[in-house]
Amino acid sequence: xxxxxxxxxxxxxxxxxxxxxxxxxxxxxxxxxxxxxxxxxxxxxxxxxxxxxxxxxxxxxxxxxxxxxxxxxxxxxxxxxxxxxxxxxxxxxxxxxxxxxxxxxxxxxxxxxxxxxxxxxxxxxxxxxxxxxxxxxxxxxxxxxxxxxxxxxxxxxxxxxxxxxxxxxxxxxxxxxxxxxxxxxxxxxxxxxxxxxxxxxxxxxxxxxxxxxxxxxxxxxxxxxxxxxxxxxxxxxxxxxxxxxxxxxxxxxxxxxxxxxxxxxxxxxxxxxxxxxxxxxxxxxxxxxxxxxxxxxxxxxxxxxxxxxxxxxxxxxxxxxxxxxxxxxxxxxxxxxxxxxxxxxxxxxxxxxxxxxxxxxxxxxxxxxxxxxxxxxxxxxxxxxxxxxxxxxxxxxxxxxxxxxxxxxxxxxxxxxxxxxxxxxxxxxxxxxxxxxxxxxxxxxxxxxxxxxxxxxxxxxxxxxxxxxxxxxxxxxxxxxxxxxxxxxxxxxxxxxxxxxxxxxxxxxxxxxxxxxxxxxxxxxxxxxxxxxxxxxxxxxxxxxxxxxxxxxxxxxxxxxxxxxxxxxxxxxxxxxxxxxxxx
Amino acid sequence: xxxxxxxxxxxxxxxxxxxxxxxxxxxxxxxxxxxxxxxxxxxxxxxxxxxxxxxxxxxxxxxxxxxxxxxxxxxxxxxxxxxxxxxxxxxxxxxxxxxxxxxxxxxxxxxxxxxxxxxxxxxxxxxxxxxxxxxxxxxxxxxxxxxxxxxxxxxxxxxxxxxxxxxxxxxxxxxxxxxxxxxxxxxxxxxxxxxxxxxxxxxxxxxxxxxxxxxxxxxxxxxxxxxxxxxxxxxxxxxxxxxxxxxxxxxxxxxxxxxxxxxxxxxxxxxxxxxxxxxxxxxxxxxxxxxxxxxxxxxxxxxxxxxxxxxxxxxxxxxxxxxxxxxxxxxxxxxxxxxxxxxxxxxxxxxxxxxxxxxx
Ligand code: FES
Ligand code: FES
Ligand SMILES: [Fe+2]
Numbered sequence: 001x002x003x004x005x006x007x008x009x010x011x012x013x014x015x016x017x018x019x020x021x022x023x024x025x026x027x028x029x030x031x032x033x034x035x036x037x038x039x040x041x042x043x044x045x046x047x048x049x050x051x052x053x054x055x056x057x058x059x060x061x062x063x064x065x066x067x068x069x070x071x072x073x074x075x076x077x078x079x080x081x082x083x084x085x086x087x088x089x090x091x092x093x094x095x096x097x098x099x100x101x102x103x104x105x106x107x108x109x110x111x112x113x114x115x116x117x118x119x120x121x122x123x124x125x126x127x128x129x130x131x132x133x134x135x136x137x138x139x140x141x142x143x144x145x146x147x148x149x150x151x152x153x154x155x156x157x158x159x160x161x162x163x164x165x166x167x168x169x170x171x172x173x174x175x176x177x178x179x180x181x182x183x184x185x186x187x188x189x190x191x192x193x194x195x196x197x198x199x200x201x202x203x204x205x206x207x208x209x210x211x212x213x214x215x216x217x218x219x220x221x222x223x224x225x226x227x228x229x230x231x232x233x234x235x236x237x238x239x240x241x242x243x244x245x246x247x248x249x250x251x252x253x254x255x256x257x258x259x260x261x262x263x264x265x266x267x268x269x270x271x272x273x274x275x276x277x278x279x280x281x282x283x284x285x286x287x288x289x290x291x292x293x294x295x296x297x298x299x300x301x302x303x304x305x306x307x308x309x310x311x312x313x314x315x316x317x318x319x320x321x322x323x324x325x326x327x328x329x330x331x332x333x334x335x336x337x338x339x340x341x342x343x344x345x346x347x348x349x350x351x352x353x354x355x356x357x358x359x360x361x362x363x364x365x366x367x368x369x370x371x372x373x374x375x376x377x378x379x380x381x382x383x384x385x386x387x388x389x390x391x392x393x394x395x396x397x398x399x400x401x402x403x404x405x406x407x408x409x410x411x412x413x414x415x416x417x418x419x420x421x422x423x424x425x426x427x428x429x430x431x432x433x434x435x436x437x438x439x440x441x442x443x444x445x446x447x448x449x450x451x452x453x454x455x456x457x458x459x460x461x462x463x464x465x466x467x468x469x470x471x472x473x474x475x476x477x478x479x480x481x482x483x484x485x486x487x488x489x490x491x492x493x494x495x496x497x498x499x500x501x502x503x504x505x506x507x508x509x510x511x512x513x514x515x516x517x518x519x520x521x522x523x524x525x526x527x528x529x530x531x532x533x534x535x536x537x538x539x540x541x542x543x544x545x546x547x548x549x550x551x552x553x554x555x556x557x558x559x560x561x562x563x564x565x566x567x568x569x570x571x572x573x574x575x576x577x578x579x580x581x582x583x584x
Numbered sequence: 585x586x587x588x589x590x591x592x593x594x595x596x597x598x599x600x601x602x603x604x605x606x607x608x609x610x611x612x613x614x615x616x617x618x619x620x621x622x623x624x625x626x627x628x629x630x631x632x633x634x635x636x637x638x639x640x641x642x643x644x645x646x647x648x649x650x651x652x653x654x655x656x657x658x659x660x661x662x663x664x665x666x667x668x669x670x671x672x673x674x675x676x677x678x679x680x681x682x683x684x685x686x687x688x689x690x691x692x693x694x695x696x697x698x699x700x701x702x703x704x705x706x707x708x709x710x711x712x713x714x715x716x717x718x719x720x721x722x723x724x725x726x727x728x729x730x731x732x733x734x735x736x737x738x739x740x741x742x743x744x745x746x747x748x749x750x751x752x753x754x755x756x757x758x759x760x761x762x763x764x765x766x767x768x769x770x771x772x773x774x775x776x777x778x779x780x781x782x783x784x785x786x787x788x789x790x791x792x793x794x795x796x797x798x799x800x801x802x803x804x805x806x807x808x809x810x811x812x813x814x815x816x817x818x819x820x821x822x823x824x825x826x827x828x829x830x831x832x833x834x835x836x837x838x839x840x841x842x843x844x845x846x847x848x849x850x851x852x853x854x855x856x857x858x859x860x861x862x863x864x865x866x867x868x869x870x871x872x873x874x875x876x877x878x879x880x881x882x883x884x885x886x887x888x889x890x891x892x893x894x895x896x897x898x899x900x901x902x903x904x905x906x907x908x909x910x911x912x913x914x915x916x917x918x919x920x921x922x923x924x925x926x927x928x929x930x931x932x933x934x935x936x937x938x939x940x941x942x943x944x
Contacts, residue, residue, distance in 0.1 A: 033904075049904075050904050052915065052916045053915065053916050053918075054764075054903060054915060055903040055904045055905065055915065056899055056902050056903055056904075057902045057904065060898075060899075060902060071774060071775065071899060072771050072774060072775065072899050073768075073770040073771050073774055073920075074770075074773070074774045074786055084916075087918055088770075088773070088774075088786035088787070089769075089770040089786060089787060089788040089918060089919075089920040090787070090788070090918055090919055090920065091786070091787055093918075099916055373784070373785075373786055373787060530913065532912070532913050532916060532917070533916060533917045533918060535917075535918060535919060536919075537917040537918055537919055537921060537922065537925060538912045538913065538916070538917040538925060539912055539925070539929075540912060540913045555790075555919055555922050556925065558795060558926075
């Protein structure tokens with residue numbers, strides 16, 4: 001029988017009790033440094049202990065309950081996915097999707113957190129222990145390789161509970177490849193401690209003893225003390241006998257990071273996620289709410305303001321904003337209003353999509369990013385346009401940033417997502433049953449005093465957006481302080497250029513449409529293009545240009561390189577004319 | 585116990601135990617690096633380490649000199665010795681051999697006084713040495729790749745300027761990580777919240793960045809928070825203008841301008857910062873400041889700078905990998921990082937640092 005690869009198994013990395021709320025715990029498994037933290041929704045994140053920006057350890061980051069905040073430049077990473085959600089230096093940019101801290105599996109059992117392992121691996125299930133009735137004893141780091149620790153534990157003759165007395169008979173048996181169960185019997189009483197061995201790296205491990213059952217309150221402390229002392233002795237014995245055998249520290253086996261939650265490269269237009277309708281309800285007059293749960297794995301994380309493309313059973317594709325607050329990451333929650341003149345989108349969502357049905361989605365996209373550095377944040381919602389603004393309001397609420405949410409609707413019955421609005425009470429102002437003129441008057445009042453660093457976000461019917469933009473502009477709001485998203489997404493794509501790209505090596509030609517980057521178009525066409533920042537900073541996505549004028553939009557090239565015109569960064573730059581030829 | 589009979593006197597320049605890759609070592613050895621503050625030499629020779637080579641730094645009547653900290657006679661450390669009474673030589677503490685500022689042995693006290701002078705070949709392994717800005721610099725190659733940083737303000741300054749020499753610090757971080765941090769704007773609002781950082785202003789505007797003959801020039805405004813470090817006026821915002829002149833590879837002149845609270849007097853401070861690569865992951869920090877803020881004192885200024893440094897150290901020492909990845913795809917960059925991206929590209933394209941290992 002060959003021993004299983006340590007990398008294919010799940011191993012303990014911490015005890016559940018270590019995960020104090022709003023803290024980040026340091027761990028190490030098979031040579032990989034880990035940052036372990038619990039979010040307010042209970043999810044346990046096991047991440048590589050390294051900010052992807054400039055490598056700062058995330059164990060020194062702040063845990064705000066939904067995001068981890070790196071102390072060096074304040075990047076925020078989302079619970080569950082590890083995606084970068086916000087970069088304070090560039091508050092109006094949505095961070096590219098692929099910016100993500102490697103996240104590993106996390107499972108809870110026997111009061112321990114388990115991580116690593118192949119996707120099929122399960123935490124051990126032992127006859128010695130019952131899942132919900134254990135006492136986790138103090139963990140003990142030892143400077144010996146895991147196999148020596150296991151061997152030492154097998155030879156273990158240490159007295160278990162202080163009550164066992166000298167007469168106890170001790171037996172040790174293997175409880176899986178990385179655990180030893182020690183049983184002590186005196187007469188009819190029996191005490192079992194399973195010692196799990198966490199392989200830290202080539203020369204170190206942590207012994208994590210778990211005792212069966214819950215001791216009587218009075219005995220707890222003496223048991224803990226007794227075991228701590230016994231284990232100290234065991235450590236001294238192990239370390240002195242290991243002596244010269246202590247091997248080099250360093251990565252022995254690499255951990256497999258969790259796969260990205262989507263299968264394809266992020267072109268974003270093709271359906272990438274399969275979800276099921278976990279819940280559907282009428283949240284307001286004419287508005288159906290949906291909770292969409294992943295069929296497997298996790299949902300990609302999203303930023304406030306983001307939407308998904310929903311591929312409907314009737315073949316149509318519609319964009320709907322996510323209303324999720326930062327804590328809600330297990331389902332996507334959408335609201336769909338039944339449009340009387342529906343061309344089949346909202347009608348289909350209302351009539352033909354039922355609980356239990358399967359839907360295809362794109363990954364979330366964000367064309368409506370929220371700045372979190374404003375002196376004043378005003379959210380103006382018209383009817384169903386409240387959906388992206390709900391996500392924003394909940395994010396601001398969580399970070400304790402002030403905001404106003406002005407919700408214009410026909411009547412109380414038309415207010416969607418009451419259960420989300422309820423806890424927002426401080427920032428929420430309802431404007432009910434107003435005519436268009438009265439609405440304009442209200443917006444006038446809301447926006448009349450523009451102050452520096454104020455930002456306004458408006459979403460709703462087209463005429464209302466137009467009116468808000470005009471009124472705010474009249475009161476001195478600069479264009480870049482007024483953010484809007486047309487709820488119907490016709491004008492969602494940017495009015496940027498359309499051009500043709502010829503790939504010289506393969507002889508293929510493709511069209512790059514407005515609102516889609518050259519990088520994404522190349523990927524859609526199956527060209528394997530690497531990228532990193534997707535902001536024209538790092539140069540990773542460079543292509544050699546053989547022909548054609550360029551519209552450089554990067555900050556990577558210096559003037560002479562730019563003038564040479566023979567290279568371009570495909571993530572942001574485009575053709576200046578109608579056609580370019582790339583050496584691809 | 586013994587070295588073999590065919591083992592020669594160590595002749596290679598590159599110290600075998602160095603964790604700096606050999607190709608990078610030879611490039612870095614071609615730059616000038618600080619090895620001591622001039623003030624450190626007042627009481628005789630001192631020891632320093634540069635690129636994993638142990639050095640002795642000493643001053644004779646001829647000026648400053650730098651050599652391997654190794655007497656060629658029986659290998660004792662010259663930094664434990666002293667300067668001869670006539671000021672011309674360093675004296676080895678073991679058998680009293682004398683060496684002049686060029687490293688030539690001039691006296692062997694155990695020989696009869698009338699013996700022939702020591703042979704011309706009896707000399708220390710000496711390096712280029714220079715003294716400027718109150719700092720002793722060394723270059724371990726005969727032809728420096730670049731001149732010393734050109735900081736005319738620090739050469740000559742009028743009586744309205746106060747010069748502050750900050751106590752030397754040692755960081756457990758590579759010199760380039762330190763240098764990038766000193767020239768990083770986005771971190772100020774996060775890391776410097778005890779000193780001048782402003783959490784409410786984390787946005788980095790598109791800034792000026794130019795390649796120059798010495799390195800890089802960056803200029804941009806920032807709104808600091810003045811925390812009443814040397815007055816009792818409490819916290820207030822203050823608009824400042826930063827100009828960074830980065831001389832490759834590790835030296836920066838940061839000039840900070842602002843109007844005093846009265847809106848009348850315009851004041852300027854310079855923060856000169858040089859990281860000296862002791863070894864792959866250890867850096868000595870040499871800092872000198874100049875300011876014309878009326879009433880500034882050396883004590884206040886030095887303390888302020890030391891608190892600022894202590895805010896940076898914890899972060900920079902925690903960066904992983906310790907080495908700066910010169911493959912740009914190995915870390916993530918945003919627009920605020922234009923300087924650091926250019927810096928990394930230039931280290932590769934201009935000097936050949938980080939070149940892949942030769943495969944046999
Ligand atoms: S290193 Fe983490 S945000 Fe920059
Ligand atoms: S991916 Fe960084 S420049 Fe394009
Ligand atoms: Fe700093």
